[in-house]
Amino acid sequence: MKTPTRARAIAYWACTLFVTLTALMSGICDILHVQPLFGVLLHLGYPPYFATVLGFWKVSGAVVLLAPRSPVLKEWAYAGMFCDYASAVASHLAAGDGAVALLGPALSIGLLAASWHLRPPGTRLERALVAAPSV
Secondary structure: OOOOHHHHHHHHHHHHHHHHHHHHHHHHHHHOOOOOOOHHHOOOOHHHHHHHHHHHHHHHHHHHHOOOOOOHHHHHHHHHHHHHHHHHHHHHOOOOHHHHHHHHHHHHHHHHHHHHOOOHHHHHHHEEEEEHOOO
């Protein structure tokens, strides 16, 4: 694994901060049923209680991505956020929303993928598996 360059580290943190800050803000808004995000969730056909569940997982995922180490938890957080954003795209398409509604989740997928790709060696799962004793 190459040593991260300064530019790579800056790109990683820019992408990761965007993803985590939007997840934190939208997660808190979901938990508190704040408009306009709560209205969008209802427009897409989800029941009101789902906002609380989704919000909890968004906040949890953001915290995990910002926490040091924990490569296994980070992989789960990345996977969960990808499922959230991909489901948002599918939900907007199913609801007949226009292309503008897809911009946010599509941008989030791209930045999430960039964050995952650029993550430092200490947070990579394969590094943790190599260090773990085999059973």
